[in-house]
Amino acid sequence: MKDTQILDLRGLNCPLPxxxxxxxxxxxxxxxxxxxxxxxxxxxxxxxxxxxxxxxxLIESKMLDDVRQFTIEC
Incomplete structure (x- = not known):
C-alpha cells in the first residue's frame, strides 16, 4: 500500500474543499x-x-485546533 497522501485545503471556502x-x-x-x-x-x-x-x-473526522481533518479511503 502506498503512503497516505495529504491534501491541505485550509483557507478555501465552499464548494472548493x-x-x-x-x-x-x-x-x-x-x-x-x-x-x-x-x-x-x-x-x-x-x-x-x-x-x-x-x-x-470516511475513516475519521476530527478537529485539530481550528482545522478539521478527514481521513478517507479511496
Missing amino acids: VMKTRKHLKRMTKGEQLVVKATDPMSAIDIPHMCQEDGHV
Whole structure:
C-alpha cells in the first residue's frame, strides 16, 4: 500500500474543499488513503456527504485546533 497522501485545503471556502477532494480522489487507487485538512465549517457536512455519494470510506473526522481533518479511503 502506498503512503497516505495529504491534501491541505485550509483557507478555501465552499464548494472548493469538496471539489478539490473529489478531483484528488479520482487520481488515486482503491485502498489508498487521503488526509484532507480544511478550515471551512461546511466541510464537516460536505466531505462526509461526498464520501457517501462517491463510495469512499470516511475513516475519521476530527478537529485539530481550528482545522478539521478527514481521513478517507479511496
